[in-house]
Amino acid sequence: MSERPTGAGPAGGYRPAVVPVSTYRFQVQPAFTFDDAAAQAAHLRRLGASHAYLSPVLAPAKGSTHGYDVVDHARLNPEAGGREGFDRLAAALREQGLAAVADVVPNHMAVPTPASDNAQLWSVLKEGPRSPFARWFDVDWSVPDRAILMAVLGQRIGQVLAAGELSLDEAEVGGARERVLRYYDHVFPVRPGTEDLPLAQLVDRQWYRLAHWRVADEELNYRRFFDVDTLAAIRVEDREVFDASHALLLELVGRGDLQGLRIDHPDGLADPRGYLRWLAEATAGATGDGSAWVVVEKILEGDEALPRDWACAGTTGYDALHRVGGLFLDPAGAEPLTEQYVAVTGETGTFQAVVDHAKREVVEHGLYAEVHRLVDLLSGICHDDVDLRDHTRRGLHECVVELLVAFHQYRAYVVPGEQAPEEAVRVVEGAAEHARAHLPEERHDTLGVVVDLALGRAGSPEDRRVAEFVVRFQQTCGPVMAKGIEDTAFYRWFRLSSLNEVGGDPTRFGTAPEEFHSFCTVLARDWPAAMTTLSTHDTKRSEDVRARLSVLSERTEEWGAALARWRELAVEHRAAELDARTELLVWQTLFGTWGEGPINAERLLGYLQKATREAKDHTTWTAPDEVYEAAVERFATGVLGDEAVLAAVREFVELTADAARTAVLGQKFVQLAMPGVPDVYQGTELVDLSLVDPDNRRPVDYAERERRLAALDEGGAPRDLHDEKLLVVSRTLRVRREHAEHFVGEGADYSPVPTSSGNAVAFARGPVGAPAAVAVATRLPVALERLGGWGEHTLALPAGSWVDAFTGARVDGGTVRVADVLSALPVALLVRAG
Structure with a gap:
């Protein structure tokens, strides 16, 4: 350290x-x-x-x-x-x-079942705004019944009461027995003084309002994490x-x-x-x-x-993840992959159109309660200001919706009582410019009022509602982005699914070495101790699945032919209900997760259920479409049980294996050697072909990893790609630890190393004049092969003598042939000898 x-x-x-x-x-x-x-x-x-x-x-x-x-x-x-x-x-x-x-x-904190497991929440449910913990939660107590909405019922409250599903009971809470209101596994406190009321009156007199679960999206009055009712925000x-x-x-x-x-x-x-x-x-x-x-x-x-x-x-490190992954994408593949996507799916709209549509759905439905609260604040502010009184509630609502849909980042950074930073003004006004195009002219003045209030440059500074709107608007932008893009649009548009990653932009296809060097230079200068990552608990696909899929950008013609063949072979498994986008996702997933063989049915079906429900096109979490989901299951299990289909997929996997190896090793090595503090997600020191959670929380076989590492440490040669990745990870991390000052300390500089080929990316770590290590990685190997390989391409190593941490080979500084440096592996970590 x-x-x-x-x-x-x-x-x-x-x-x-x-x-x-x-x-x-x-x-x-x-x-x-x-x-x-x-x-x-x-x-x-x-x-x-x-x-x-x-x-x-x-x-x-x-x-x-x-x-x-x-x-x-x-x-x-x-x-x-x-x-x-x-x-x-x-x-x-x-x-x-x-x-x-x-x-x-x-x-946020959990709203658990039973609620008594959260002592602070239990106190607030029992005592309301008088609770010593009332200040913990972001509750709007101004609602007519002054009660926290608990939308947990399977049917409307009147039906629940009529069915006798609510009852008074006793439960242990905090080590003592207490009267509670029970609804199956849910228990709620009883407000002191209401214990002896008739049940319907008792229910009505609590500091919480029991309601049908569908009421939450429209009337929830506590801030939550995104649209998750069971995660209540804390202050x-x-x-x-x-x-x-x-x-x-x-x-x-x-x-x-x-x-x-x-x-x-x-x-x-x-x-x-x-x-x-x-x-x-x-x-x-x-x-x-x-x-x-x-x-x-x-x-x-x-x-x-x-x-x-x-x-x-x-x-x-999501910013690093996308730059590193982009190094191994061929920009020339963007257009043919787009053409193939359109040909297979018939979808001609842009990704941005998909995003706008998805965000609008989220704003108008899933986050209606949050938008309603913003409009309440605006309406009150405008009503009490004679200059603003003619801006109607409907107009304010339309403007808030359009501004949220147009907002293109997770929040602005405006602090109530402070002048908004120039960047925040630029972002909010830029979003307003886009929103204006979707509003009639008579709403433009109203939009201007909303923008001014969001930036804290309108309204009375003594009006707490103005400060609350500044904060709540920013707190709403993030959920709109996350639910609209990551959890909806990313499951609807699959030109190349590896680009549909947290914080990513599927329209940005590839990272040029020059762009990568520029990013790393800024990172080393401004944020030298930031984290870098390739896989997290939140990534949609593991780093190695994305690396495998990146190869398609170089093999577009072969991919198109393979896809057509697979679809023809699988015709008997395709029900009429199955849409082409979902089918394309199945094929990309099957290819990306192929290890010794195909992914097992349980994992694939679990993933497809999540993917199709998140897409919300045919089925959702709250209203599953059994017919559509059965069609997806029939297709997926049919493909996994069809030897002719699997043989064709295996053939394509073998065709792309060498390029996939280069991408797997290259992107991991670059992430470990670049500026910042690299993270290795559990188990990914070997090739890991996991999908989105909970698939990426499966048990890790550490005994296997220990055996493989011991064999490498005893001088054994790598037996397969798992061993090669483990070699790269362990040797790079050890070099970092042994020479920490050159990677995260005062001399942890970054400098590009010149190469004569765009298929190599190289950089040095340590003082610019006398670096301690040089990283070299191969990128776009298919294009390299088409150009005749490394040939006489060279690398300009700093002066001195160098040792490859992966192979032990010695290299003298100066102009050296790339082929000599990368003769054993597609990556090399050259450490200054002595």
Whole structure:
């Protein structure tokens, strides 16, 4: 690990006391406990990682396999071993010279079943706004019945009462017996003084309103995470809430058990900048020696930059993921793949049109309650200002809808009471320009009012509703982006599904080496301790599935022919209900996940159910279409059971195997060697062909990984692509650890290394004048082969003598043939000898 990296970094003097050299992600859950993670401490050390990166460690809802549904900030996950298990993990890591970083969920808590598992929420449900925890939750108490909507009923409340499905009962809450209102597995508190009322009156007198589950999207009155009713937002902008919800984490930071924090969804917070400043101050106070290393799960759209006034080390790496993956995409494949997509599906619309349509659906349906709250605020503000009174509620609603649909990033960065930054003004006014084209002229003035209020440059500064609108508008932009693009449009448009990735843009096809070098130069200068990643718990496909699919950009003609052949062979499995887009997704998924053979039916069917329901074209989570889903299942199982089809797919897999190998090894190596702190997602030190969660939370066979690594360390040659990837990962991480100062320390510079071929990307790490390591990777191998291979293409190595960390081969500096450097593998890590 390295001490306090230099670089421009964020404003405000934020400097972490310790920066990881690399991290290894563990998904802690009941099936993989703190003790299970502790058992892999030695493997992490041998692999070369410096830190275990843990999914959320605080107590989540019972049975949670992801941990982002925290119910108790004062306890460590009891189903993963609790405090005792965590302490054993911390001790095991220290014994190996390692440490830990952990995921933090500041934006929301679970609304669990039973609700009594969340003590703060239970108190508010019982005592309403008088509860000492009322300030924890973002509740609109102005609704007519002054009650929190609990939309959990299977039918309308009147029907539930008539059916006798609600009853008074007793349950243990916080160690004591208490009267409760029971609805199957749900229990709710009884407001003191209402216990003896007739049941219907009792239900009506509570600080919560029981309702049919479909009511939530229209009348929910607490802020939630995206459109998930069971995740209620908390108000960490209140210092009391911040302190209480972070006390245990800060204790672990102070003990040295945690040296870094990954912040989940900061865009949902009222004031991300303020939160990060508090966190930096609090962790510095806990350690007495600088702040904890903090990275934020921030999705940057297009050329958006992370705000420089955020007190953090950078993002969690989606921006790096797309640049690295783009290196292994051939831009020349964009047009033919588009033509094939149109020919197969008949869809001629652009991806942007798909996005706009999906966002509009989300704004007008799934997030109606959030939009309704924004319009309520605007309507009240305008009604009380005689100059604005003629802007009608309907007009305000139309303008808010269009502005949200047009907004192209997760939020602006406007703080109530402060002048909006120039960038925020540019973004909001740019969205307004797009929105204006979809509004009649008589609404343009109204749109101007909405924009001015969103930027905090209209309305009375004493009017709390103005400040609330500034904040809530920004908090609504993120859910519209996430639900509209990532969770809808990405499941509707499949020119090349590997581009449909979190924070990605499927219309940006490829990264030129020059663009990559520019990105890395800025990263090394401004955010040298940011995280980089290729696979996360949120990625739609693992890094290796995406690498496999990237080959299609170079084999477009062969892919088109193969696709036509497969579709012809599979005609008997294709029901009339199956649409061509879903079929195309099946074929891309089958190819991308092909290992020793095809993906098994259980995994494929689970993925296709999620993909088709997220698309919301034919079936949804809330209204599944059994006929359509049966057609999808029939096709998928038919294909998996058809030997002629599988033989044809296997033939194409073999045709593309060499190019896939180059992409798999190349993109992982580049991610590990580039500026930043690289993360290795659990199990991906070998080739991993996982799909979106929960598929990527399957158990990892660590015994196999340990056996393979031991064989390599004993001098054995790689036997297959799994071994080759493990060799690349372990040797690169070890070089980083042994020469940490050249990768994350004061001398961790980045400089492009000239090559005479665009099929090689090379860069040096360490001081520009005397770098310590040079990374060389092959890109676009099919095009390279068509051009006759490396031939006499050269690489301009810095002066000195170099040793390849993968093969042990020695290379002298100066102009060298690329073919000599990459004779054994498509990648090379040259370390300065001595």
